[in-house]
Amino acid sequence: MEKEVAARVFAEVEHVDQLRAAIRGCTYFDERRVDDYVVFNYKMGHADTFPNPALAPDPTTREHWLLRRECRGIVFHAETGALLARRFHKFFNVNELDETLPDRTLTKSRIVEEIDLQATGYVVLEKLDGNFVSPFYTQGELKFGTKTSHRNGEARQVNAFVASHDGYLAFSRDWVDRGFSPIFEWCSPCDKRVVKYHEPTLTLTAIRNNKTGEYVLYEEMQQSAAQAGIPVVKAWRGSAESVSDLLAKIGQEEGLEGCVLRFDDGRMYKIKTSWYSTQTVxxxxxxxxxxxxxxxxxxxxxxxxxxxxxxxxxxxxxxxxxxxxxxxxxxxxxxxxxxxxxxxxxxxxxxxxxxxxxxxxxxxxxxxxxxxxxxxxxxxxxxxxxxxxxxxxxxxxxxxxxxxxxxxxxxxxxxxxxxxxxxxxxxxxxxxxxxxxxxxxxxxxxxxxxxxxxxxxxxxx
Structure with a gap:
């Protein structure tokens, strides 16, 4: 049953042509070649960029709309078209879109599925104020890259950090060789951020199946990282009866960007603290x-x-x-x-x-x-x-x-x-x-x- 739910949440991806078909004719997306790979990103996010797949008129359109949400640094080999790295899918803040409202809402005669904490298992994870990076093979070497490249200044900092800290390469190689993408958050005091960090850190935030898009459950990810001595994103220690309750409690936190509500089927929602929002907006x-x-x-x-x-x-x-x-x-x-x-x-x-x-x-x-x-x-x-x-x-x-x-x-x-x-x-x-x-x-x-x-x-x- 869990795999059937996950299949509805994400599209299976095997070849670069799937992404090209999904974004064809839409100028909000970018395919760029770097060395021996190509990477896909969105340029500007709004309703036309990411239509709700649940409202797609047919299965092909639905798959294309799901694939558009993968354009956050997804990487393919330039010659073979094989998938090399699958980063986080595009997900949204609670209350940002009709589909992320915390209760059941009637929109254009369609019922939008509510965010129900009782429907399936979930975990609430702290949201770090950095940039995500992940490892993939390029020109025969395992390198860490940002959502655009492994060659930019930030990626060079991460690769230097990994080279001088035990555990990261072996841990990453093990998962990558099995067809998964470990995803880390790079936080550095050099970056201009709201949350201040006193030293650079590289924290594991997710592990994703390249083909299916499913996310490894938090407990399994914790166990694997602990064996390698890799830090893992912390789970929020509070509790909530509903999404509205969760919003109220997380909203009161200070010194934290927010949290990510992550369901076991892979659905995710961002929740920002009031403290962070007042700093940025x-x-x-x-x-x-x-x-x-x-x-x-x-x-x-x-x-x-x-x-x-x-x-x-x-x-x-x-x-x-x-x-x-x-x-x-x-x-x-x-x-x-x-x-x-x-x-x-x-x-x-x-x-x-x-x-x-x-x-x-x-x-x-x-x-x-x-x-x-x-x-x-x-x-x-x-x-x-x-x-x-x-x-x-x-x-x-x-x-x-x-x-x-x-x-x-x-x-x-x-x-x-x-x-x-x-x-x-x-x-x-x-x-x-x-x-x-x-x-x-x-x-x-x-x-x-x-x-x-x-x-x-x-x-x-």
Whole structure:
């Protein structure tokens, strides 16, 4: 019976083509190659990114919607398509979506399944304020990687930590060789986090079956880790009669990000403490337009949606408050989708300009003998043509991407792999554009004169 329930919670995954089919035509996801593997991630999370699989119109769509929720750093071998690592599926805060409301709710004539603590076994685990990492084989070696790569600065820190601490590699190799993905949380005093850590720690938080997506039960994970001397995420010591009771009790904790309610069938829900929410979501700041943009572009709006509470006026039915919450969440989702679409369109426009300018520069005699001179010519041409609010971003893009191989190939003309090269270049341009805009939200003047025009002058309020 347990395996039948788990099969309904997760899709079985064996080959990269399953993920490609699931995200085809949806721009909210990213496939990126690193060395001998490809990794899938979502770029922005809102209702359109992760529709509720329970409301899918047919089995194929349901499987695709389940697979979309696996795009949190899932890794495949680039040549064989074999699955290498399956990280946490995308899960949400209690109260963030209709499907994560703590009681039974009627939505669009559909009954949304309640979160029932009595239905099956569960454990409540402390939520660490770090980043998840997991080991997988790349180029014949077992390496730890973040959700994007094993080569970035954070991954290098983790691999150095693992190399100097006994137990991690042997423990990980044993599980990986059996077709599982151990998932750890990396917490470091070097990271800018709400919860402060005095020393780096690497804590086991889950072990997942690569094929089925099932999670090893907490007790079994504890026993295996204890034998290897590996620290394991702590279970919350309190007790609760219902999800509402659990929310109230965890909400009062201090010095803790929150907890994860994890059912034995693999369903998970985040519960944030009030202390943590006040550190990350200032109610005064959230009224500022630039902070809304910053949260959306940083992909942090889920915490805001999960913490939204509406207090109905005295004498009103509680459903009125719920309708207020639902309307506000829908407004956030619509605005997020529109903003992301506008930013992606701007990144595409800038990429097309760079490609055309690179072609023109090469045609006028540049392009081979002096790369630095070519870059200067390219920057000068693009900056001259750019609008005032675009100039700083154009300089940044040209500085980083003027000699990018994929752009050189695109500028040279169509050929094998042209579509893939364009997609890779667009992903990089989009990433850099979003980073530039996030930095610009720190100051109101920069936001008003540069960031908002880049997003096509949208207004949330």
């Amino acid at each position: 200032n109610s005064d700041l959230i009224c500022q337009e630039r902070i809304i943009w910053q949260l959306i572009l940083n992909n942090n709006m889920d915490d805001v949606k999960g913490s939204i509470k509406a207090q109905p006026a005295e004498g009103e039915e509680s459903s009125g408050g719920r309708r207020t919450i639902e309307l506000l969440r829908k407004k956030i989702d619509r605005f997020s989708a529109q903003l992301y679409g506008n930013v992606e369109a701007k990144a595409r426009e800038l990429l097309d300009r760079v490609i055309q300018a690179r072609r023109d520069t090469a045609a006028s005699g540049g392009g081979s003998s002096e790369a630095a001179q070519d870059a200067r010519q390219l920057a000068a041409r693009l900056e001259q043509e750019a609008a005032a609010y675009e100039k700083a971003l154009v300089r940044r893009l040209v500085k980083r991407f003027a000699s990018l191989e994929s752009i050189e190939r695109l500028a040279a003309g169509p050929g094998d792999g042209g579509e893939t090269a364009y997609r890779e270049a667009l992903d990089l341009f989009l990433e850099e554009t979003i980073g530039f805009m996030v930095e610009g939200t720190e100051k109101k003047h920069t936001f008003d004169t540069v960031v908002r025009p880049l997003g096509s002058s949208l207004y949330f309020y």
